[in-house]
Amino acid sequence: MGKFTFDEINSMYFDVLREIGNIGAGNATTSVATLLNLKLNMQVPNVKLIAVQDLNTAIGSEEEEIVGIYLGVHNGIEGSLMFLLKMNAAHYLVNRLLGRPQDYDEPFDEMDLSAMKEIGNIIASSYLTAVATMTNLTIAPSIPYISVDMAGAILSIPAIQFGQYGDNALLIETAFEGETMLEGYFILLPELDSYDKILQALGIML
16 A cells, blocks of 8 residues: 555645646647547646545536546556546537537437547547656556446446545546537546555655
């Protein structure tokens, strides 16, 4: 078990984690803009330290349907990453990729899920690449998994994982602004030993 705990996070650690979120989300914004041939500006991410029991409602009602992309993270650090989108943002991205009218909002079929998985994979991988570049750690993502479900069901996964490590979790909220506003949420879930590695690689001694 590492020395790092979310229950004892201080301002220096928080600033470092916010900077990781800032650069990671910036990379993700560039990747989405390139993939969809869009001009996007990223708002400065809002990094929140929230109670684990509040994760289910972190991005709205726990009964609201959302899209979740889940990746395992291996090699230099161990853990996982979730990228979450509300349905209006997910429909916008998929419609743009598939050349559909932007008001198309039928339930996702297999083609939609495949397109959303590819978008989510690019976004999440871009985020992890930024972390790897900053830390000089080797980070290998797994095959992504996608879920379209109520927020409470999707967010129960990180709630269970963070619950093993402490009472608080780190949520990175960002927005991509272009033709419309797209809100996205990252939840990075390294094992605590991996947080030690990340912070030490950045010169933060624990």
